[in-house]
Structures are given as C-alpha cells and as structure tokens.
Amino acid sequence: MGLLSFVLGLAGCDPQRIAELEEGVSTEADVRARFGEPEKIWEASDMADTPLPGAAAEPGARTLEYNRQPEGQVNYMITIGADGKMSALRQVLTPQTFAKVLPGMRMEQVRRMLGKPMKVTPYPLKQETHYDWRYLNPPGTPRIFTVVMDRDLRVLGTGSVDEENVRPAGGNR
Template sequence: MALAAVFAVVAITACDQQNIVELEEGVSTEADVRERFGAPEAVWDGADGDQIYEYNRQPEGYQNYQITIGADGKMSALRQVLNPDNFARVEVGMPMETVRKMLGKPMKITTYELKGETHYDWRYHDGPNTSDSKIFTVVFDRDYHAVSTGSVPDPALLRGQ
C-alpha cells in the first residue's frame, strides 16, 4: 500500500513537471492551463481582474500550485506556494481565509474542541530530498485567527512509510 502511494506521488510530480514546462507566462491561455492541469480546486479573485487557480496536491503530494490568469486570459504566473518564504508571511491574527488563499488547501484539518484550536497542516519539502519532508502547521483560535505556526519532520518518514 505504501509503495503504491509512493508511485502515485512520483507520477503526479512527473506529470506536473511536464505540464509546467509546456506552459509559458504571458503566452499560455486559460484553456492551455485547464488542458494540462484540469479544473482547479478553487478559484480566487486577484488584483486587476486576475483569477488565481489553485491546484492542490495534498495530502499525498508536497506541492500546491497557484496559477494566475490575467484579465487578458493569459497565464501571468505559476507558483508552487508551499515553501518557507510563504510560511514566513503567515502572521499571528491572520484570518484563516487569508492563510487558505495563500497556501492552498491543507492536507489535514484537526479541531481540538477543549483547547479551542484548529490545526491546518500542509506537507512540503524543505530541500531537494524526500528526507527533507516536513509538515507546516498553522494553529487557529475559535474565531479562526492564526495564533501560532511551526514545522516538524513528516511523521510518515519517521514511520518508514
């Protein structure tokens, strides 16, 4: 079972890389993006009439892509958003919706009723090797405002899965 999951992640990653290579900022259209990546997980309104398409690879993968389609219908940006630079932008007091738009759909959401907390977890690579896999967590209070963040090694790697 674990081996099948590894093959699925490798296949998704390889397909994503091929699709990314085939797209060009300022040239590729919304139709080109949808042809290669399919329907987005979510669509966010951006600045100046832009739309931001979310392509989530959680929980099995380690990426969340955001592709910006300009008002002219052309792709203006393609970013993998699960990285330490974006994590550093998460601030105490930030609303959950803002974090969600910044990082994409988390791999797991856990609510701790007695503590009045909800944890959003994202799996990511913090380096070129699979041994650099980590979990980034944002802790939200009852009103869904960020109270803390942190990263730990991916427990799946510690269990050898």
C-alpha cells in the first residue's frame, strides 16, 4: 500500500512539475530536477518513423520518457532539442495518439509513441500478445487501451474498454 501511495503521489505532483517548465527555456537539467531519471531516452533517429514525429525527430533531439504505468493514467514524452532546451512536453495516452496506432506497425514504433505499457499478456495458443495502457478518456472515464500484436510483434488491431469492465470496483484486482 505504501508503494501505491508513493506512485499516486508522484502522479499527483505532475501538474506542478509541468507548470514549472517552459518550452524553449527549460533545460534537460530542469526536466530531470522535476521528473527524475527517465524510463527511457529516445534519440531523434528512433522517433523519425513514428507518425507525426515533430520536434522529436529533429537532428540532435532526444526524447525522455516518463512512465506513470501501471497505476497512473498518463505517460509523458519530453523532447529536448539540440540546443539543450525543452522543445515539447506531451502526455501521450490520448485517443488522438491511439488513433495513430495502425495495423502492421512494429511494436517498437508503438512503444516510442505510447511509452511502456501497464501490462503485457502473451496468448501462445492464439500466437498473440496484448499490450495494455491505462488512460483517462475525456472528461475523466478510466479506460484501458489494448494493442494486439502478432507473433512477429506487428499490430493486428487495437481497442479500448472502460477499466470498470476489466477491474470492477470492489472486486479482486
């Protein structure tokens, strides 16, 4: 229970941390001082093959992934430009981002778009693996987005369900 409180406390501090950062002014050191060590660091070349890579694919850019899964409902991608300044801060677990996950995409592309998933479930008999992310559907409904991958880790399809249907309140979790 203590770890859960700690994780929820971290996510609850995110709006304050974000308010303290300014695009074009804040440095990577400023980002790390507020968010800590990133889950993963993506180079510009890593981000170039994602849909609409924007600033993340500019030469010399690096994207820091700050994951709030499995208990949180957000994942942040914070891009640091070649000049060492923050050029973008995005919360990527949104229906708009999910719509860009298309059949045939590789798992690594999806991972760079959405960050680390909450849960990975292999289904050996079906030769599929399901990757799940928790998110809030506007205006605030807790949901789970699932990407179904084939045995070659290419997207077969996607879907979303209300979290209540998967983890009923008061039921076993």
